């Protein structure tokens with residue numbers, strides 16, 4: 114069964130719903146058969162939220178099995194590490210926004226918050242790649258998801274999902290008044306990768 | 309992009325990428341379901357959100373949030389008695405609440421047809437258990453359909469409607485979390501019905517509808533006959549079918565098969581396709597009553613068949629009985645490990661189970677053990693949540709040996725660190741009565757319990773009348789945030805969103821509560837004092853701890869006043885003595901503890917409500933005046 118599995122994760126309130134909606138639409142537009150599912154459930158902020166997206170004709174279940182994510186897109190560093198550890202497939206790619214949301218255990222001093230290196234290490238042991246995204250002058254943290262989309266689009270890891278396709282999906286999804294600011298972030302994040 | 313609320317009522321057929329819950333909402337509309345009721349609970353609240361989003365003048369249906377699941381079920385049943393096609397939906401445990409009336413329904417001629425949608429939650433993703441409601445179908449004689457994905461959920465709802473109307477019997481549509489929330493491209497039919505005909509067609513002669521000694525047996529006889537007919541139908545029904553993805557050939561001289569249903573069947577199908585093993589799958593869409601003939605035929609053609617179901621051993625028991633009765637010469641294989649009776653069975657887990665029974669055909673997937681080094685992240689109450697202020701204040705009034713009883717809602721999270729309050733939890737509204745029981749004969753340890761305002765209306769009142777009038781010696785804290793927060797801010801009766809406002813104090817006084825104190829939870833010192841007074845009171849004492857749900861409040865504020873920016877709280881680094889009361893005791897997620905030991909406030913998270921200011925013992929927290937610098 115050939116499939117391409119994408120696992121998205123972050124912290125409640127970071128806008129993972131929009132990320133997954135735009136990416137799903139872009140994958141559909143690129144001609145993939147898709148199935149996915151989002152976390153719904155508790156209203157509160159601050160818990161882990163995930164979204165699964167699976168591409169391929171043989172896909173019949175919506176969740177990415179453990180250890181099978183070809184691509185992890187994370188909105189936060191600790192969650193990127195958690196996903197790289199349990200979800201990432203061999204030679205998979207992790208694209209993450211390097212921001213920090215401390216869980217209560219860290220704030221209470223019971224556990225520690227990981228360094229970016231810990232993530233690099235974990236991904237390296239799987240033979241994978243990491244793309245770290247962080248834009249200095251992003252005014253609204255709710256646009257971090259768009260920065261990830263920008264970077265993702267420019268890497269071309271998902272077959273057929275070009276920058277143009279993602280940008281169009283973004284245009285379709287966003288309200289007109291938020292579009293210009295988001296597109297600027299999208300483009301800025303894309304440019305940053307060019308080697 | 310077209311809005312969901314418009315697509316839901318589009319007359320023509322269409323197709324789109326959509327989640328299971330929305331697909332089911334469309335099915336209700338395009339089949340002409342007229343009365344739809346619910347009580348919110350995951351995994352089904354998005355069905356309600358979809359139905360409730362449609363403009364009122366475009367609705368050909370009546371939709372309501374009812375006070376609880378039993379009320380919701382009775383309303384849908386009553387509407388069906390009047391000849392209107394109806395549906396009720398709720399989460400798994402909601403069926404426990406509704407069961408008193410549910411159990412009667414199959415005995416009745418539901419002339420309009422009625423579908424009961426269950427949102428079961430294998431894996432307990434957002435529930436207090438993972439109860440297997442397939443048992444309820446057996447106990448209530450109600451047929452059950454189980455879709456595996458959004459398209460099937462849509463198609464099976466339509467089939468349930470057809471069968472229910474034709475046979476005047478309620479039908480269960482059992483969804484599970486990852487069918488409700490799965491997304492795929494679904495093809496929808498057009499809307500087939502015209503304007504609703506609201507003529508009340510209730511006719512007692514179509515019954516009997518009153519089960520008393522002389523009618524119970526005729527009614528039951530009829531229900532059993534309908535079930536038997538259903539079984540016949542199941543043998544022919546296209547919802548039950550065999551797939552042989554790799555062709556039906558014997559492996560080492562043995563013909564092998566799997567019987568499964570719903571999403572687990574899809575996991576198995578992925579496994580079969582991946583392994584290229586010529587094992588066939590009988591996928592059951594109608595799982596009660598079981599199509600015995602179809603099943604025994606499947607067994608007769610095979611040497612070994614594995615029954616691979618999720619949660620309890622329901623299908624397997626019945627399949628084995630059927631096999632015994634038919635004298636089938638086929639080995640029926642079971643799940644072996646007790647762990648396999650728990651949680652969701654995704655493709656990795658079904659592969660493991662298949663490899664346990666047929667190790668030469670299926671390879672067990674490599675085990676993945678998540679690292680223990682990575683910090684856990686527990687869900688938390690939102691920044692500014694009034695429940696947090698309440699827990700922080702209440703903790704100060706408690707003796708060490710207090711017994712605290714939790715209830716259902718966002719405030720259940722109080723049981724986690726740093727608050728550690730709420731040590732027992734059964735079900736919605738249990739708290740008052742469980743606490744009352746803990747207080748009996750107990751003169752030494754105070755018992756304190758909580759209840760949310762929505763839960764008060766759902767199931768709390770009988771326990772309160774009981775506690776107040778027997779004067780049980782407990783303190784009840786009513787956590788009143790004006791909404792049904794945890795499930796997504798559905799309206800709460802008495803908040804003014806549905807009907808009139810219900811003033812709680814006179815209501816509860818009239819019910820016999822004599823000791824009542826109330827305060828906004830941000831008034832932490834007052835709340836602490838109220839709890840002290842309540843705990844000192846001998847007998848039933850109620851403290852109302854009120855503050856609007858800040859997630860709902862800030863969302864509305866952002867919508868109504870997009871330019872308003874509340875200044876964040878800051879930490880005065882000169883004054884801060886690193887006591888960490890704000891970070892570790894009060895625990896608003898906005899506080900970040902930095903490597904160097906300093907504390908800062910996250911601009912992304914802080915909503916600027918200021919409820920934390922009072923918690924700092926050395927007044928190091930401050931907040932600039934809105935619009936000014938300081």
Ligand SMILES: Cc1ncc(C[n+]2csc(CCOP(=O)(O)OP(=O)(O)O)c2C)c(N)n1
Nearest residue numbers: 349717718719760761762763791792793794
């Ligand atoms: C019988 C039953 N029905 C529904 C639910 C789903 N549920 C979980 S929390 C909750 C809301 C409780 O609201 P409230 O009591 O006002 O507390 P809040 O979340 O607002 O703090 C509901 C309905 C449930 N757990 N049990």
Ligand code: SF4
Nearest residue numbers: 690693718857858859
């Ligand atoms: S949703 Fe409302 S009640 Fe629930 S934790 Fe958030 S602010 Fe508190």
Ligand code: SF4
Nearest residue numbers: 691896914915918920
């Ligand atoms: S003002 Fe900010 S830091 Fe203080 S409780 Fe509210 S959200 Fe938390």
